[in-house]
Amino acid sequence: MVKYAAGMRDRAEGTHDEVWCVVDVDEFDLDKAAATARRLGIDLAISNPCFEFWLLLHFEACSAPLTCYGDVAKRLVKHVPGFSKSALRFADYESGIGSAVERAKKHGVELGSEHGRNPSTGVWALVEKIT
Numbered sequence: 001m002v003k004y005a006a007g008m009r010d011r012a013e014g015t016h017d018e019v020w021c022v023v024d025v026d027e028f029d030l031d032k033a034a035a036t037a038r039r040l041g042i043d044l045a046i047s048n049p050c051f052e053f054w055l056l057l058h059f060e061a062c063s064a065p066l067t068c069y070g071d072v073a074k075r076l077v078k079h080v081p082g083f084s085k086s087a088l089r090f091a092d093y094e095s096g097i098g099s100a101v102e103r104a105k106k107h108g109v110e111l112g113s114e115h116g117r118n119p120s121t122g123v124w125a126l127v128e129k130i131t
Contacts, residue, residue: 006041021037055076107120
């Protein structure tokens with residue numbers, strides 16, 4: 001994904017201020033991807049264990065380790081009845097963006113290294129760039 005993003009950027013040279021990849025850990029080892037991203041100048045917004053942890057932070061602070069997507073989804077469905085990762089609605093999360101950013105920052109991880117800490121997310125940095 002990182003190499004693909006860098007290739008897209010390079011083919012449209014001068015049209016992007018920054019290029020980001022939003023990825024999650026799940027069962028993947030991201031050390032190689034993080035090293036490649038640094039080398040190619042691509043920013044990573046990594047969530048551990050999964051992107052849905054970022055969504056959960058819109059509703060609650062969570063520092064307990066979460067082993068997989070299922071752990072996060074069980075907590076998230078309490079806040080978003082009928083939650084489905086295939087049918088996300090911005091309106092369900094919009095009012096919690098500021099809280100999610102602050103909660104994510106409290107985890108104190110360095111951007112790009114959050115894949116080593118569970119739970120964590122770097123999506124807050126991307127959100128701050130676009131808001």
